[in-house]
Amino acid sequence: MSGATPPEPETPAGPPAPPGRRVPRRRLRAPDWGRYATWAVLCWLFTPIAFMALFGFNDISGRQNVAWQGFTLRWYGQVFSYPDLTAALLTTAVVGVLTMLVSGVVGGLLGLALGRYRFRGRGATNLVLFAAVCAPEVVTGAALLSLFLTLNIATGLAAVVLAHVMFTVSYVAITVRVRVMTLDPRLEEAARDLGAGPWTTFRLVTLPALLPAVTAGGLLALALSVDDFVITSFVRGDATTFPLWVWGATRVGIPPQVNVMGTLIFATGVLLAVGNVLLARRRR
Amino acid sequence: MATTTDPAAGARTAGTASDGDGPAIELEGVAKTYRAGRSTVTAVRHLDLAVAPGEYFAVVGPSGCGKTTTLRMIGGFEEPTAGTVRLAGRDVTGVPPDRRDVNTVFQSYALFPHMSVADNVAFGLRRRRVPAAEVRRRVGDMLDLVELTGVASRRPGRLSGGQQQRVALARALVNRPGALLLDEPLGALDPLLRQAMRAELKRLQREVGATFVHVTHDQGEALAMADRLAVMAGGRVRQTGAPAEVYERPADRFVAGFVGAANLLTGTVRTSAGGDGYAAVDLDGGQRVRAATAAGPGARIDLTVRPEKIRIAAAGTEGPDGGANLLRGTVRDAVYQGPATHYTVLVAGAGAAEPVELVVHRQNSAAAGPALRVGAEVRLTWPPEHSHVLGPA
Ligand SMILES: Nc1ncnc2c1ncn2[C@@H]1O[C@H](COP(=O)(O)OP(=O)(O)O)[C@@H](O)[C@H]1O
Numbered sequence: 001m002s003g004a005t006p007p008e009p010e011t012p013a014g015p016p017a018p019p020g021r022r023v024p025r026r027r028l029r030a031p032d033w034g035r036y037a038t039w040a041v042l043c044w045l046f047t048p049i050a051f052m053a054l055f056g057f058n059d060i061s062g063r064q065n066v067a068w069q070g071f072t073l074r075w076y077g078q079v080f081s082y083p084d085l086t087a088a089l090l091t092t093a094v095v096g097v098l099t100m101l102v103s104g105v106v107g108g109l110l111g112l113a114l115g116r117y118r119f120r121g122r123g124a125t126n127l128v129l130f131a132a133v134c135a136p137e138v139v140t141g142a143a144l145l146s147l148f149l150t151l152n153i154a155t156g157l158a159a160v161v162l163a164h165v166m167f168t169v170s171y172v173a174i175t176v177r178v179r180v181m182t183l184d185p186r187l188e189e190a191a192r193d194l195g196a197g198p199w200t201t202f203r204l205v206t207l208p209a210l211l212p213a214v215t216a217g218g219l220l221a222l223a224l225s226v227d228d229f230v231i232t233s234f235v236r237g238d239a240t241t242f243p244l245w246v247w248g249a250t251r252v253g254i255p256p257q258v259n260v261m262g263t264l265i266f267a268t269g270v271l272l273a274v275g276n277v278l279l280a281r282r283r284r
Numbered sequence: 285m286a287t288t289t290d291p292a293a294g295a296r297t298a299g300t301a302s303d304g305d306g307p308a309i310e311l312e313g314v315a316k317t318y319r320a321g322r323s324t325v326t327a328v329r330h331l332d333l334a335v336a337p338g339e340y341f342a343v344v345g346p347s348g349c350g351k352t353t354t355l356r357m358i359g360g361f362e363e364p365t366a367g368t369v370r371l372a373g374r375d376v377t378g379v380p381p382d383r384r385d386v387n388t389v390f391q392s393y394a395l396f397p398h399m400s401v402a403d404n405v406a407f408g409l410r411r412r413r414v415p416a417a418e419v420r421r422r423v424g425d426m427l428d429l430v431e432l433t434g435v436a437s438r439r440p441g442r443l444s445g446g447q448q449q450r451v452a453l454a455r456a457l458v459n460r461p462g463a464l465l466l467d468e469p470l471g472a473l474d475p476l477l478r479q480a481m482r483a484e485l486k487r488l489q490r491e492v493g494a495t496f497v498h499v500t501h502d503q504g505e506a507l508a509m510a511d512r513l514a515v516m517a518g519g520r521v522r523q524t525g526a527p528a529e530v531y532e533r534p535a536d537r538f539v540a541g542f543v544g545a546a547n548l549l550t551g552t553v554r555t556s557a558g559g560d561g562y563a564a565v566d567l568d569g570g571q572r573v574r575a576a577t578a579a580g581p582g583a584r585i586d587l588t589v590r591p592e593k594i595r596i597a598a599a600g601t602e603g604p605d606g607g608a609n610l611l612r613g614t615v616r617d618a619v620y621q622g623p624a625t626h627y628t629v630l631v632a633g634a635g636a637a638e639p640v641e642l643v644v645h646r647q648n649s650a651a652a653g654p655a656l657r658v659g660a661e662v663r664l665t666w667p668p669e670h671s672h673v674l675g676p677a
């Protein structure tokens with residue numbers, strides 16, 4: 001699209017183009033709204049993140065990190081200077097990784113069963129999965145708390161992991177189920193045909209095919225767990241996660257270390273996502 | 285090829301086609317009914333089939349007649365609802381696919397997408413714990429045989445359809461199975477490649493000497509490739525035999541119409557067969573022809589004449605056609621096909637009887653006379669041995 005050439009008048013009913021010289025069809029010269037809209041949405045999404053990252057470099061004194069004072073790398077050096085913040089971050093990491101692993105395995109198997117087999121209660125299980133995704137977190141959190149209290153399960157770290165698995169397992173199961181349903185059943189038959197038993201077939205053919213979906217679901221579970229505030233706050237007991245610590249700190253002012261950690265968490269998430277995409281591409 | 289002259293070959297696969305003279309594959313009274321919810325579909329009604337060791341056997345029939353189901357019961361992916369499947373004399377009913385000495389080339393190829401071509405081909409050997417060095421050698425030989433050495437390290441997704449098909453073949457054949465089952469192996473290829481792969485498949489079968497069971501809906505493919513073929517319809521075998529046998533002497537109307545083109549005629553026996561074995565038959569159109577049949581006078585029979593058995597000539601050019609069947613008619617349609625011209629000839633009935641349309645193929649050979657025009661009066665002649673009488677359909 002060169003804007004330099006003067007627009008020729010359109011001649012739709014004119015004589016046909018002389019043979020050998022193809023007349024290019026002129027495109028409508030409208031502003032490219034689609035592209036602008038995409039950039040606008042991207043800006044809208046990334047501006048808060050950019051600000052968070054930027055204020056991790058803010059050279060402030062005191063605890064109010066609201067106005068730009070100048071550039072420093074100080075907070076990156078002192079990122080672990082609040083022991084309880086560091087502990088909260090660690091708790092979040094432990095809870096997140098455990099959630100990812102348990103949800104990945106349980107959700108993966110659930111997705112496999114739902115996508116592959118017809119069994120009694122399959123419809124109900126599907127419904128429950130979607131209900132778990134759709135239910136408002138406040139409701140889930142409150143319900144879990146009363147459940148834990150009724151069953152005499154102590155609130156705290158273990159309860160938080162249990163709760164996180166409960167609300168993230170659906171995402172893994174749904175992701176994996178879709179993959180299972182698009183998986184050619186002939187692949188597994190071919191493996192059996194070539195002498196592989198049921199378990200070898202699963203290990204060498206089914207699992208590699210499902211792994212990208214399981215990984216994607218697991219990463220989603222990790223992201224949801226790291227970021228969860230509402231459900232965690234119900235069942236936390238005396239455990240504190242990163243989001244809960246940040247919320248508690250708002251009253252006294254959020255130190256720039258939080259921005260630094262936030263930036264690092266975001267960067268980790270992006271790296272994991274990109275890594276998963278690259279791995280999936282290499283597998284094709 | 286190196287692969288076929290390997291002394292260690294036969295030792296590993298127990299019960300291959302080569303032991304004993306019994307059939308490599310035998311189906312006896314096999315039936316299969318699928319249950320889909322509350323309704324049932326009978327895919328195979330009653331099947332008796334025997335495939336000899338080393339034979340190139342084709343199963344041909346229209347779509348939905350139960351060919352794939354039959355193959356899947358031999359491979360072990362479906363259990364028959366009735367009957368027995370025997371491989372090299374052993375009853376394998378209930379034996380899972382990984383413990384049957386047959387390999388399948390799936391219609392969709394079903395190549396493992398996350399493995400290289402070489403790993404795909406090595407899959408079966410590794411499952412049987414063949415030593416790594418031997419795996420490497422046999423995979424290499426097999427890739428040579430199907431001319432895929434250059435793409436050994438690629439993923440199947442990056443190959444053309446023809447190459448994928450050869451990977452599927454190599455992956456199955458490298459195990460030296462007692463029988464190779466092929467489900468529409470050429471179905472996904474474009475017509476030109478399909479033609480080339482016919483010869484390629486035959487060459488492979490000759491070189492490895494395995495029993496091949498080739499399922500197809502393309503009767504031309506079955507005729508061209510098979511040593512013997514079974515024509516299936518509606519979950520049953522209608523006829524089994526060598527291609528020429530099935531083509532020249534179809535068992536019933538269905539086989540006659542499905543395998544090649546055929547003129548189907550019905551009539552009544554007028555006088556039973558004389559000393560030469562031919563009976564006089566009055567066609568329903570009133571024409572009289574002679575055909576070999578044991579039926580007595582008054583019996584209703586179906587007979588068929590293949591279009592290329594009929595001689596067509598302009599009326600008035602009487603030739604020495606002593607003893608031949610003779611019909612007179614008018615050219616209704618002429619379709620030039622290159623090597624041959626296909627004529628549709630309307631043979632008038634006697635009195636109020638319906639006229640009969642016959643299709644005649646005439647070779648456009650050097651000896652052929654001038655082309656016949658639409659509307660030309662012609663005479664059709666064929667020796668009575670080519671009026672083939674059909675059994676009940
Ligand atoms: N898994 C199945 N469940 C139910 N019906 C089936 C199944 N597989 C095949 N059929 C039915 O069985 C019949 C024969 O199918 P198939 O063996 O695939 O025929 P072909 O390979 O000759 O086209 C068809 O009517 C088909 O719809």
Ligand SMILES: [Mg+2]
Binds near residue numbers: 351352353
């Ligand atoms: Mg089929």
